[in-house]
Amino acid sequence: MNKSHLLSLLLAVALLLTTYKLVDTRKKAEEISQSSSTKREAILSVIHERKSVRNYTDQKVSKDDIMTLLKAGMAAPTGFDARPWQFLVIEDRNTMLELRKELKYARGLDGSPAAIVVCGDMSKVREEAPEFWITDTSAATQNILLAMEGMGLGGVWSTLYPGKERMEHARKVLNLPDHIMPLAVIPFGYPTGVEKPKDKFDANNIHWEKW
Structure with missing residues (x-):
């Protein structure tokens, strides 16, 4: 084989390799794009x-699923990375019914197989931002509710804070220490399908740049 033929062969091989790499790169890009699109649709669907x-x-909710919910809660954003949250899981029916007595609007407790009480831990708050526990635990509560939807479960945010009577009742029933502030109780379980999502979008609530 003369030099001319060898050079042509090498160029052909190089061209094939380049073409293969381009096709492979394009394929991977398409896979990433498709994966991102699927992920986006899944997240927005849950929301x-x-x-x-x-x-x-x-139907009872398994301990593993409850732990998955709590991990989702602890993945919430938190100011100064303080993580000022504590979670109390209730499965005892008598405790839930006792808690329900002074919580007028927490009727989800009437038949839920379990509940999570989301609390703020005052021993973890920062002096320069003492109220951040409210937003942090609220974000954790929303994470838990979204995780429930994604797992085929359902729950409802039943407010404790800032109602003093509701908070004191929860503190008494659940034997909460003084430094623990109950934010909300989330009754949850497998939904019967009665409740449906609501379209709450309203363009009148959106403002750009300035009011």
Whole structure:
């Protein structure tokens, strides 16, 4: 084989390798794009399908699923990375019914197989931002509710804070220490399907640049 033929062969091989790499790169880019699109659709679906669920089947929620919910809660954003949250899981029906007595609007507790009480831990708050526990635990509560929707569960945010009587009642029933502030109780379980998501979008609530 003369030099001319060898050079042509090498150029052909180089061209094939370049073409292969381009095709492979394009394929990977398409896979990433498709994966990103699927992820986006899944996340937005969970957000828009979330609803307040107060009616549940008798099916119990496994400990593993409850831990998954709590991990989602602790993945919430938190000012100064303080993580000023504590979570109390209730599965005892008598405790939930006792808690329900002074919580007029927490009717989800009437039939839920479990509940999570989201609390702020005052021993973890920063002096320069003492009220951040409210936003941090609220973000954790929303994370839990979204995780429930994504897992085929359902729950409802039942407010404790800032109602002093509601908070004191929860503190008494649940034997909460003084440095623990109850923010909300989330009754949850497998939904019966009664509740449906609501379209709450209103363009009149959107403002650009300045009011």
